Amino acid sequence: MELKNKIETIIKNTVANSDTETRYCEPIIGFASTTDPIFIEIKQIVGLHHLNPKEIFPEAKTVVAFFLPFDKELVKQNLKSGVVKESIQASVDTSHLIGEINEKIKTELAKDGITAIVPKAIFDYKNKGFNVSWSHKSAAYAAGIGTFGVNQMLITKAGCSGRIGSLLISAEIPPTPRPKEEFCRHKRGEKCLVCVDRCQSGALSSNGFDKEKCFMQLQEDIKAYPELNQHGCGKCTTGPCTLDPAELDEDSVKSLTTNVI
Numbered sequence: 001m002e003l004k005n006k007i008e009t010i011i012k013n014t015v016a017n018s019d020t021e022t023r024y025c026e027p028i029i030g031f032a033s034t035t036d037p038i039f040i041e042i043k044q045i046v047g048l049h050h051l052n053p054k055e056i057f058p059e060a061k062t063v064v065a066f067f068l069p070f071d072k073e074l075v076k077q078n079l080k081s082g083v084v085k086e087s088i089q090a091s092v093d094t095s096h097l098i099g100e101i102n103e104k105i106k107t108e109l110a111k112d113g114i115t116a117i118v119p120k121a122i123f124d125y126k127n128k129g130f131n132v133s134w135s136h137k138s139a140a141y142a143a144g145i146g147t148f149g150v151n152q153m154l155i156t157k158a159g160c161s162g163r164i165g166s167l168l169i170s171a172e173i174p175p176t177p178r179p180k181e182e183f184c185r186h187k188r189g190e191k192c193l194v195c196v197d198r199c200q201s202g203a204l205s206s207n208g209f210d211k212e213k214c215f216m217q218l219q220e221d222i223k224a225y226p227e228l229n230q231h232g233c234g235k236c237t238t239g240p241c242t243l244d245p246a247e248l249d250e251d252s253v254k255s256l257t258t259n260v261i
């Protein structure tokens, strides 16, 4: 099987057969060349602490990125005010699922003599503040999966509510073209900013994002379900960009756009 198909099949089958409480829509998968100048641009924007793929794994030829979109019922649950347990559970489940996908890709590619590495994007606020050496979100942008919204999330054809994983592999796969269109309504000049309205911490505005305020809100939310020990919130991902437009029935459109300001 062609390498691209092999990786896509592993990701899609693992998600389809997962026994997590959280349900998902079909994953979005993309590929970027590790020599793409976009990685130099990302370093310039994010900061010198952010590493290029080849600084992490010199033999890397391709960045593989995937987005696991949450089922629309979960998105609707998170429209409720306050901390939503299902949303925190989704975070726990999806971390495990991404780990499972990564291990399967590593094992299967090793059979063909291909090495796959998962860059460590460990968040260590106490010692490093908000600096992480790899961003799965930026990798997914480079791999053509979506465009950034005002909510700081990557908006894909399947929306922005979900989780992203990425790996570096030592074989070449043709890159996925980045979308030419803008997926964020505000950024393409339409009325929206629902995400700003829904952010209770005041972290989001049309002009930027206050990481500190967001982090404090997430820390506060952990206390609601300490047994899960996971960040929740994500209220900024419950606007009209949250789901694949094809998934939006009349009721969904109404609930997701109620607060258009």
Ligand code: SF4
Pocket (backbone or CB within 6 Å): 149, 150, 151, 152, 183, 184, 185, 186, 187, 192, 193, 194, 195, 196, 239, 240, 241, 242
């Ligand atoms: S809610 Fe609206 S303004 Fe905010 S990211 Fe989504 S489309 Fe953009």
Ligand code: SF4
Pocket (backbone or CB within 6 Å): 198, 199, 200, 201, 202, 203, 204, 213, 214, 215, 217, 218, 232, 233, 234, 235, 236, 237
């Ligand atoms: S995760 Fe919560 S606090 Fe952070 S920007 Fe989104 S809505 Fe605001």
